[in-house]
Amino acid sequence: MTQRLNNFKSWNPHEIKVPTFLGIDKTEVAKVISSFQADGIIPDIIISESGELIEGIHALEAAKSLDQEMVMVTVQPPIIEVPPPLFTTISAELLYVHPLNASIYGENEDLQFLKEAIASTGWIKPLIVTLDKFLNGNERYRIVSGNSCFKVGCELGRKEFFVELKIFNSEQEELKTLLAGNVGREKTIEQKVREGLLWEKIEREESTLRSKAGKKVDPVKNFSQGKTRDNIAKRVGLGSGVNYEHAVAAVREMDNSIDAPVGSVQHHRHQQFKQLLSRTRGVDAAYKLVKPAVSPSLDIQQRSLKKSLHLGEAQDRVFRWIPKLLERVKIIGGPHKGKLATVRVVLSLEVMAHIDGAPENKRDNIAFRHLEPNTEEKTFTSVAQETAAKQKEMGFGRGRSQLLPDLARNVGSPVEQQPALITNLNVIGDVLVTEVAIALLKLTPKQLHEVMCKVEPELTSAHLEAIWKALEKSLSHKAA
Numbered sequence: 001m002t003q004r005l006n007n008f009k010s011w012n013p014h015e016i017k018v019p020t021f022l023g024i025d026k027t028e029v030a031k032v033i034s035s036f037q038a039d040g041i042i043p044d045i046i047i048s049e050s051g052e053l054i055e056g057i058h059a060l061e062a063a064k065s066l067d068q069e070m071v072m073v074t075v076q077p078p079i080i081e082v083p084p085p086l087f088t089t090i091s092a093e094l095l096y097v098h099p100l101n102a103s104i105y106g107e108n109e110d111l112q113f114l115k116e117a118i119a120s121t122g123w124i125k126p127l128i129v130t131l132d133k134f135l136n137g138n139e140r141y142r143i144v145s146g147n148s149c150f151k152v153g154c155e156l157g158r159k160e161f162f163v164e165l166k167i168f169n170s171e172q173e174e175l176k177t178l179l180a181g182n183v184g185r186e187k188t189i190e191q192k193v194r195e196g197l198l199w200e201k202i203e204r205e206e207s208t209l210r211s212k213a214g215k216k217v218d219p220v221k222n223f224s225q226g227k228t229r230d231n232i233a234k235r236v237g238l239g240s241g242v243n244y245e246h247a248v249a250a251v252r253e254m255d256n257s258i259d260a261p262v263g264s265v266q267h268h269r270h271q272q273f274k275q276l277l278s279r280t281r282g283v284d285a286a287y288k289l290v291k292p293a294v295s296p297s298l299d300i301q302q303r304s305l306k307k308s309l310h311l312g313e314a315q316d317r318v319f320r321w322i323p324k325l326l327e328r329v330k331i332i333g334g335p336h337k338g339k340l341a342t343v344r345v346v347l348s349l350e351v352m353a354h355i356d357g358a359p360e361n362k363r364d365n366i367a368f369r370h371l372e373p374n375t376e377e378k379t380f381t382s383v384a385q386e387t388a389a390k391q392k393e394m395g396f397g398r399g400r401s402q403l404l405p406d407l408a409r410n411v412g413s414p415v416e417q418q419p420a421l422i423t424n425l426n427v428i429g430d431v432l433v434t435e436v437a438i439a440l441l442k443l444t445p446k447q448l449h450e451v452m453c454k455v456e457p458e459l460t461s462a463h464l465e466a467i468w469k470a471l472e473k474s475l476s477h478k479a480a
Contacts, residue, residue: 011073013063016045017052024061032062045073086165087126092154094140095129095161098178101147104194105182115152124149127163128177141165144174145181170209172202189286190277192236193251196244199232230361241361243283245352249345250277250286288453290345323351323371331355333370340374341366 036042042063045056053060054076063071118124127146131139141163143150153161168174179195187195229241238244254273260266269289276286323329323343329351331339336355344363345352351371352363440448459467 007074007076008072009075010070011045011047011051013045013060013068013071015051016047016060016073017050018057018060019053022053022057024057028058029061029065032058033065036062036066042068042071045071046076047073049075049078088163088165089160090129090141090163092150092159092161095127095143095150095163096140097147097150098143100175100178100198101143104198105148105187105191109148111148111152114148115155118149118152119156124153124158124161127161128166128181129163130166130168130174144168144177147181148185172206172209175202186280187237188278188280189238189247189283190251190254192238193244193247193277196232196236196238197248199235200228203228203232227362229363238283241363245345245363246287246290247277247283249290249347249352250283252347253290321373322346322368323373328374329353329371330374330376331366331370332372334366336364336366337370340376341371 032043043056043059045059045063046054048054056073060071125146127150128144129141130144132142144166150161166177168177175198179198182195227241229244233239233241233244236244238247250273254270254277257266257270257273260270272289273286276282276289323346325343325346327343329341329343331337331341339355339357341353341355341364343351343353347365350365350367353366354360354362355364358364440451443451
C-alpha cells in the first residue's frame with residue numbers, strides 16, 4: 001500500500017491500542033515473522049492520530065513477538081464527514097430576498113409564467129437559505145437560491161416554505177450559488193451584464209485570497225483581462241469578450257443618467273438605453289448610443305477634485321482632457337507606462353483601451369489620469385492642413401493649386417483626374433451656411449444619421465429648437 005511519506009512516524013508497538021473487534025490469526029502472524037527474517041521488512045501498520053490501530057493487526061503482533069521497540073507506522077488523519085443537507089420548513093416571515101437579487105435581475109421582474117406554473121401545480125422547489133442574525137438577536141434566513149419562487153409563493157398566499165439550510169464557507173461561495181440558481185432562466189442584456197460584473201468581483205476576490213494564502217497564481221489565467229472577459233462573456237451568454245465590454249459600457253452609461261430629471265435629454269437617453277438593454281440580444285444597437293461626452297455629474301466631480309488639488313491653469317487643461325473613442329493615446333502612469341494605445345470604450349473615469357502589441361481581443365482599463373494625447377503621431381486640426389499633407393504625399397507642387405501630381409516628362413498622367421470636393425469651413429456668415437449645406441447634401445442618409453448622432457450630445461436647447469422648426473417647416477411644405 002502506498003502512503004504519503006510525511007504521514008510516517010516511529011511508534012512503540014506496545015502503545016498502539018487494538019480494537020476488540022479485530023481478530024488475530026496466528027498463521028498469518030507466523031508468515032509475517034518469516035518474511036521479516038528473510039528481508040527485514042514489517043508490512044504496513046496504519047493507526048489513527050490517537051494511536052488506535054486501523055489496519056495491520058498481524059504485522060503489529062509480529063513486531064511485538066520479535067520484541068521490536070519501535071516500528072514505522074502510517075498515521076491516518078481523521079476523515080471529515082460532510083453533514084447531509086438539512087431540509088426543514090420555515091415561516092415566510094423569517095425569510096427575506098437576497099439583497100443582490102434585485103440589483104441584478106430588477107425589482108419588477110415578469111414572473112407571470114412562473115406564477116401560473118406554481119398556481120397550477122402547487123409545487124415550489126426547496127429554497128436554498130442561510131442563517132442570518134440581525135443586531136437585535138432575531139434570527140432570519142437569507143434566500144440564496146429561489147428568490148423568484150419565494151416572491152411568487154408569497155403572492156399566492158403561502159405562509160411556509162420548504163428550504164435547504166446551508167452554511168457557506170465564504171461570501172464568494174454564496175454569490176456563486178446565487179448566480180447558479182438563475183442559470184436556466186431567460187435574461188435580458190442588462191441582467192447578463194450585471195451577472196458578469198458580479199462574476200468579475202468574485203474572481204478578483206478569490207485571486208486576492210489565493211495570493212494572501214501563498215498559493216501559486218497562474219499569471220496567464222489570472223491576469224489576462226481579455227481571456228477573463230471572454231470566459232465571463234460565455235458564462236453569462238454574451239458571446240465574446242468584445243461584445244461583453246460593449247454591453248458593459250452601455251449599462252454604465254445608462255446608470256450614469258438614472259437620476260436625470262424627467263423630460264431632460266439625459267432622461268430620454270436613459271429610457272433609450274433601458275429599452276434596448278431590456279432585450280435578450282442586440283448589444284450593437286445599445287452600444288451605438290454610447291458617446292465619449294463628459295456628463296454634467298462628471299464635470300462637477302472634476303471641478304471639485306481640481307479645487308481640492310489646487311490645480312493651476314496648465315494642469316487644469318490636462319485634467320479636463322477626456323479621451324475620445326478610437327483616439328490614439330500615450331500611457332503616462334501605471335503598469336503600462338510609456339506604451340501607446342487606442343481607446344475602444346470611454347467610461348466615466350477610465351477607458352477600455354487596446355495597447356499596442358497586445359492581443360487583438362485584449363482590453364485594459366486605464367484611468368484618465370494615466371493618459372495623455374499622443375502628440376508623437378501627427379494629427380490635423382483643419383481641412384487645410386490635411387489637404388496640404390495629402391498634396392505633399394502625392395507630389396503636388398508648393399505654393400500653387402493643382403489637381404495632378406508632378407510627373408517626369410513623357411511619363412503621362414492618370415486617366416481620371418481627382419476633383420477638388422473639399423468643403424471650406426474657414427468662412428463665416430451666409431457663406432459658411434452654404435458650405436455646410438452643400439456638404440450635408442453630399443451625405444447618404446446613413447452618413448447623415450451618423451453625423452446627427454455625433455453632434456447630438458453637444459447641441460443646446462436652442463440648437464434643438466432650431467432644428468425642429470426647420471424640419472417642421474420642411475414637412476409641412478412637402479405635405480402641401
